[in-house]
Amino acid sequence: QVQLVESEGGLVQAGGSLRLSCAASGRTLSNNAMNWFMNWFRQAPGKERQFVAGISRSGSVTSYADSVKGRFTIFRDNGKNTVYLQMNSLKPEDTAVYYCALSTVIRGPVNYWGQGTQVTVSS
Numbered sequence: 355q356v357q358l359v360e361s362e363g364g365l366v367q368a369g370g371s372l373r374l375s376c377a378a379s380g381r382t383l384s385n386n387a388m389n390w391f392m393n394w395f396r397q398a399p400g401k402e403r404q405f406v407a408g409i410s411r412s413g414s415v416t417s418y419a420d421s422v423k424g425r426f427t428i429f430r431d432n433g434k435n436t437v438y439l440q441m442n443s444l445k446p447e448d449t450a451v452y453y454c455a456l457s458t459v460i461r462g463p464v465n466y467w468g469q470g471t472q473v474t475v476s477s
Contacts (some may be wrong), residue, residue: 356380358454358468365474366444374439376454376468391460392430392437396450396473403453407439408460417460422448444475 361375376392393408407428408417416428425444430437437454454468 355382356456356466358456358466360452360454360468360471363452363471363473365476368444368446368475368477370444370475371440371442372444372473373441374452374454374471374473376437376439378435378437378454378456389458391457392428393455393457393461393464394428394437394439395453395455395464396448397453397470398447398450401450405461406452408457409437410460415460441473444473446475446477449473449475 357379359377363374364372366372389411391408391410394406395403396406397403406419406422407426409428409430413430418426425442427440428437450473451470452473453470455464456466457464
């Protein structure tokens, strides 16, 4: 019903920047009665998946994990049904698989997941 396709991640040096995107498609998104939140989660090796950032349909509400506040920015282009995660001042501990996720409540529970994209930050 909903497909979430993330852009490729990549390898970046510590202190560098990277932007991820996630394009959403599907008939379910056409339901204007649903206030879909778009989120980013990440999962590092051996760790649980954790919330990174989320944004409301209008873009007026955002939420960030404490670990990324001031460094990451989430924004969306509703005309393209796309959400972006701008990541600045990257640290090696940001290394993880990043997942785009769609939910009706910011931070989840998640209704739909993307396939994930690897981000590696070298020291």
